[in-house]
Amino acid sequence: MQIKSVDIFCEIIDNFGDIGVVYRVAKELKKIYNNQVKIRVILNRIDEFLSINPSAKNLEIQEIDGICYCTYEYIKKNMCTFSTANVIIEAFGCTIPEEYMNVAYNNSDLILNLEYLSAEDWVEDFHLQESILGKGKLRKFFFMPGFTEKTGGIITDSLYLDRITKVKNNLSEYRKKYLKNIDNYDNKLIGTIFTYEKNFAPLMRDLKKLDREVALLAMGEKTQESFKEFFKKNFVEKLGNIYKYGKIEIEFYDFLSQEEYEELINVVDFNFVRGEDSFIRAVLTGKPYLWHIYCQKEFIHMDKLQGFLDKYRAQVQGQIAEDILLNQEKLFKDYNFRNENTLDEGKEEFSNFFHNLNEIERVNSLYKDFLILNCNLINKIKDFIEKF
Template identity: 65%
Template sequence: MELKTLDIFCEIIDNYGDIGVVYRVAKELKKVFFNSKIRVFLNRLDEFKKINSSVIDSGIQTIDSIEYITFDYLRENSKDLSTSQVIIEAFGCKIPEEYMAIAYDHSDLLINLEYLSAEDWIEDFHLQSSPLGQGKLKKFFFMPGFTEKSGGIIADSNYLERAKKVAMNKKEYRDKYLADIENIDNKIVGTLFSYEKNFIPLIEDLQKFDKEVVLLALGEKTQDSLRKILKNFSIEHFRNSLKYGKIEIRFLEFLNQEEYEELINLVDFNFVRGEDSFIRAVLTGKPYMWHIYCQEEFAHLDKIEGFLDKYRKVIQEFADDEFLDNMEKFFKDYNFRKENNLELGKESYLYFFENLAKIERYNTIFRDFLIQKCNLINKLKIFIEKY
């Protein structure tokens, strides 16, 4: 298929992850299909405005040659808006009926872009078709994952170029984000982005660590968690930062998508949450920890197990069993919870911080494998062109 038109639909619920993925995919597909018309349809704009300061309160607007349209505008003007050849339905969202009524007979391909998963079953489900029961439109499932047989991960060129730029101009980006950290070369600096979490074990273990550590706390849930658990500690307060022994905690204001990507490529380690931030952290090649979204009956731990299995398979010829066992235990302990709250966990952080260089060496191997073999954008391009 020679792609001329592409529409992406995203229904934002209560977080930045969905729009973060869709925004990233749209930008990259515009680079790949630069002569194609690409539109993104969103149920609301609040979260999009947070991650891109160019967004305004308008039913229809163009940003970087991509048209962004609200569901309300679509419904009000459905008779004047044609459908596209290819439709991407992000995360099984409900596309407005006014659009689908036309698309069944006038569009060719509907791709259901699912959430990232590391579980084995997605390889069999990837690119399977699903009958729609009417018209010529065909639907296929696209399953992102960490293997060559899955849909891969979003290793977009915009991000990779940004990471390379940070690596080659470290002083420039230090001046931009970390200029007021004294004696920074003798300190460990990392980001902390989580759901509700009791970080007392982290604070206690970092006091035993042989270096000073600066934690850059991102997001309301992370910052609120830290404030609540530290209220009984002997903390020194400095405007938007706290000092406790060897540890300095800085509360950062919201960063847009580009700023966040620059920061995580600049620091020494990243603790992240959700899907989009996790993949960004994986692609830094730096040490990371993933706070996965909590699900009933510990279903989220199955996803952790799946990821660790894929990670082990890629690096096991380079890493020893002690390393792999310690990292797997850390991932599982960090995420062992029935719900997101401030219940005290059992994880230990010392092995992680004492082996940052080793972790980065192996994480870089895993990152390079994903970029070369599991690039979602490349896989999506090939599937569309072959259809």
Template identity: 50%
Template sequence: MKVNSIDIFCEIIDNFGDIGVVYRVSKELKKIFQNVRIRIVLNRLDEFKAINKRVKDVDYQEIDGLIYVTEKYLEENIDSFGTADIFIEAFGCNVFEEYIKKAKESSKLWINLEYLSGEKWIEDFHLQESLIDSKTLKKIFYMPGFSEKSGGVIIDSGFLERKEYGAENREKVLEKYFPNCDFNNKLVGTIFSYERNFENLLEVLKDYDKETFLILMGEKTHKSFSEILQKKLTENFGKIVKYGKITMMYADFLSQEEYEEVISVVDFNFTRGEDSFVRGILLGKPFMWHIYLQEEKAHMDKIRAFTERFKESVEDISDEDKKVLDYYLNLLEEYNDRDTNSFEKGKEDFKEFFENFDRIDFICKKYSKFLLEKCNLVKKLYKYIQEY
């Protein structure tokens, strides 16, 4: 299929996840479709301005060859702007009616990009058609996932470059973002989460046989640690707090690219949502995932589905490693088992996570290799479009 234009619609609700994914996909598509006009349509700009410091508060702007336009502005100018050959509806964001009406007459492919899921049933729905009233426009479901038969996960070249650079330049990157901090002989990790209680983690690390340095990222993470640390006997140096053998730093907000540089050089990453979680697993380092909370604990079904796919993908490991993996995946479930985002103490125990850190690191590297080789979403999407 010859493509001249692509539109990507994204509705930002209350977090950075959706725009983070769309921003990443659009940048990678531009590298593949270099001469294709790509527009990203957003309902608002606040979160995008936070993750990309070049974004301005205007209705229409171009950054690195990509056009960003507000939904309101596109709607007001739809007659002159027109539609695209392909348009992507990210996460059921409901493209406005006038656009759909025109697209049924002039567009070729409507891609319904769903949320990432490990559930097995998505493999049967991936690339299936949804019938619409049009002779020229076809609508398909694109189901991102953790298996070869699914749509895969977003693996963009920019991230891979930062991953490779970080592997060879740990000290340089840490000095760039956290000058004058002492990381020598310390286990270094990042924490990025929704509101939660981290007391269990701190109690394990304060007496751990190795000193640790935790880089605390995001307002909700800062709030979570402040809630606990005000009750502990700590040494407070402004942005840096010490508790036992732990040094913690309240980091400033980073852009998407800056965040990726940092997580590529540390030893482990606690991630949240979807975008940072996928970066965490692709790095092949020990990780924890704080999944987005859903009503009636529906998020726990998603966690269990992911752990099942994880197990399937690293079956060729020793019996001892399998025991460690069982513990690790159970810890991941306990870490997320909640009805609300609160500061209530959980039941997760991180002792074995750090005692078996090297084994978990080995397992995560195997899993990352599988995803990198078999589950590249943009490559899969590009292949589908080319063969359409």
């Protein structure tokens, strides 16, 4: 099927992850099709998009880099002059306005329900299964991101891969740009920390044991508030936006654009990330990372985490010492074991992680290469639509 136009719907709830994914998909589709395909992103609200894209304005409709961004309210008020796209992407099971769908049933051809990322085995069975709509000519299919060739893959967009190469080729320049507030940064272990609510006592305990100075870049309100709780119980020096705890310094980073964040995580030595969007960005750096997975009731998130660990093991087993791999798996589980986000102290131990950073990075680079080669979500979407 020829792709003439694509409408991507995103219903933002309480974080930047959903719009982060949608923004990447839209930009990559625009790069692939240039001006041959009209691409629109339709958001239930604009606030989070204003934060991740400094070019965005608080308008109901605007064009940025050849992509149209508009709000649900705009299309509700203007459906009489607003034609539906022949391809619709429904991000994460969002609710598309009824006014739009009433027209789309007969005027559009295909709708893809782009689901959340999961590594569980059942994803392969549901990927590209049809959901019967029962009216009009419009057909709907589930598109399930994942970590195997039989799933929808992950967003390995060329824009990000190009940015990684640019940072690596100009590392000194980018380190000056992002680490300018850290004295003697070339001799320090540096990492980004982006989490939900988290007790950082175990992390700080194990970092103190290292024989080198450490700098942590604390990203996001919840991360910074969690560090403040640690500071209340421990003596720290505060120098502007930097807190010093012995040989560890923590810098509270201001909010970055999506592109700036992608540069930063390729500058540092390791990344602790949260959710889905920043997790995949960290995986594609090939650097050591730790994932704070989104917490769900009845420990459902632990099943999803185990699914990822199983897929990771399947690709790297035999290429890394078994004791290092086992310690990695234990750390991921201990770091995430919770029934709700609290500041309770966990059982995680980080010493093995930091003592094996070079080996972990070597193997993570191999895993990254596998995903780029076999699990490119954008290419899989493009191929499915064109063959539809």
